[in-house]
Amino acid sequence: MALCAFLPVGFAGVWQLQNKIDEQREAMLLERQEVLLWPGSVVKKLSLEYAPLAGAIYWTRAVQYYGESHRLSQGKLELLWPLLDVATTLDPHLLVAYRFGSTFLSAPFPTGAGQPDLAIKLLERGIKENPDYWRFYQDMGNVYYFDMKDYPKASQAFAEGSKHPHAFIWMKVMAAKIAAEGQSLETSYFLWRDIYQTTVDKTVKENAARHLKIVKAQLDLRELNRLADEFEKRRKLRPTQESDLQQAGLMNGVPVDPEGFPYVWGLGGNAQVNPNSPLAKEKEFQKK
């Protein structure tokens, strides 16, 4: 009888103790040295015939690492590349890993690891192992365009991808557009929208949605400033109130940003994002 009573009590004790230990370890801010983060070739040998399964496991760990690093705000996502490197060495056909990596390796911190060169390296491996998957060229183009701002290379990537029989036609159009204009808001908007619509990855989708809002706001601001110029031509001064343009008959309704906050007019008479809007925190709208 005493034994039966001991078991649940004992287990409760273990439970509590484990929680305490978990807290303690987090408080110690141990750099969570990922165990088993050996070079990809070693892990591949160790996993005998079961490399694809091991690859899936490492991929899962990469995703969790990314998710948790935001919660714990430790380090600068240094382990993202090694984890993705091992995962794709174990299973070179893990398409999602390459795509995820291309977004979050190249994006600047805190969204990503800020290592666009490694993103390119990952994508190059992806292309080598999966030559039929033209999307990698798209991803490569995105990395060059958004994060490395290397427009000639971006254009080249889109051009290369467009050669694939299954590639969408806009790849060719994009190659030409970037070659001609370099960066443009329309291009950016188009590229982000394609990512948003085609990705299956929830994290990537959220990231794309956020960037879409930013670019939309940028497009809106550009359009508002153009209307402000028109306003100035007529009234000889810049707009100051949110409703100014509407009253001048240049717009229907008060312009709001994608988060639903009305745009405001700055001191210089230029349109700006509402300080109360979440978009104001984005670095694109920070005052220099």
Place this chain on the structure above:
Amino acid sequence: MRPVWTVATNAFREAVRDRVLYNLVFFALLMIAASILVGQISIGIEQTVIVSLGLTATSVIGLMIAIFIGVGLVSKEMDRRTLYALLAKPVQRWQFLIGKFIGLVMTLAVNTAVMAAGLYVALWMVKHPLERNDAYVLLAVYLILLKLAIIVALALLFSCVTTPFLAILFTFGIYVAGVFAQDLRTVQAVNISPSSMRLMRGISYLLPNFENFNVMGAVAHGEPVAWALLWQATLYAILYCALVLAAAAAVFSRRNLK
């Protein structure tokens, strides 16, 4: 009625009545069920995880059955002396050996079929209509079965030659070596002399090349398996098993029982 078939059906019956077998198969099915959960943690690769984990479970559990029960096929009979009455019957020793081999391979065929069924159930639960490409999983399981047949033959050979413990060790050792046989053949390094290269290539042909039967990478991503690979691998397995069993029969035929 050929004695081989009599021994085979009895070996099958023995395996079926062995509780250990059920535990192992149950464990494999558990792993496959778990794969559904695991698949939900990792994004975008649910199918990959289920197929990889399912095939891994089938392969690993099958391996354990093949090695442990395979070694026991002969050694248990010798230890327990059940063999004495049998060999006094009009049956040749090689017939006994082949019969045991066939019996265990039949058992493994049933087991892998059960595990494949479990895998398909898991797959179906995750993606409701199964596609044509999912049929390739069955081919992957078939290739695993061929691999297991070779392991059984090796287990039989070693159990005729040495103690059960060492036989298990050696069989497992050859399995690991066989996984890397392909690498051994294509090894490129600067410091190796040509004669060493030739030696390594020779050994790589001697070892069972288990890479031949590994299509997990392709099937996990829904890629097809070539028909040519199937019948070539089947032929390889048959030939290799025949060689190993011939060696085992030769050893066993002259072995003095305790």
Place this chain on the structure above:
Amino acid sequence: MCMSQYVIETENLSKEYPYGFLHLKKKTSLEGLNLQVEQGEVFGFLGPNGAGKSTTIKLLMRLIFPTSGTARILGKSIEDVSMHQDVGYLPEQPYFYDYLTAAEVLDYFARFHKLRAADRRARVDNMLKKVGLETAKKIQLRKYSKGMLQRVGMAQAILHDPKVVVLDEPMSGLDPLGRREVRDIILELKKEGRTVLFSTHILSDAETLCDRVGVIVGGKLQGVGTPGEIVGIKARGMEILFEFTGEAKSLPLLSSATKTGELYRVQVAEEQLYSALDQLKAAQARIQSVAQIKPTLEEFFMNLVAADRAQANAVEVSGK
């Protein structure tokens, strides 16, 4: 093919076991066995443990291979597995697949013989009845007692109507009832005209059952013959049992007598019987019985074993 007149015969059959470091030393468990067993006889293979009885039988059944020499059963070499169609074998301390029932085991073994399915089923049922296992036939062997296993063993040995039956220590581990049953089966086999070779270290069984006996000690066959032949028919004398309560000096015979309780026992040569009796009569001893002392197989046996041991010791002392 020349037909030998003997059912079982061996010619210089020998078995050596290598042992020790690098297997350099050799232990001889059977040396130059020349044995002939005739048609229809019950032949007892007698010897202490480790004498080579089991070795011989295992050699005959081809479970182990001879170092030298040959053997034949029913005129065919022991290398000929087809000969086993007509041979039944009961191993020492038999053990069978414990996950099978008795009926399944017998059916399994029966399948190796050329029997039709209906015939096989009938024989299995017959055998089970014959060895008294009919009620237990659906129980798995793992639940069987030793005696029951022995009976299963006997059943599988004779199920296929063999001409020759070889039994290795068939009585071992059985209670008296079981021993009696085995004895009855052996006698029945003999009546059916089969040849029986069985090994045992229980002398009384050999004495009562066998037509002929072969005594093997230390790997060597010491003698073959009828039980009577082996020990010699000559009686060794007479034994007198008597009671005596008088003074010792009136009966000089007492000095060579042993006392157990109230009874004295003395052995005298046959020629001296009457003078001894006269002595006792004069001393007024009460005579209980007068019996002839016949040496038994046991004594012959013990002497042989002692002699063999002495020789072995001598060899050891003197070196190889």
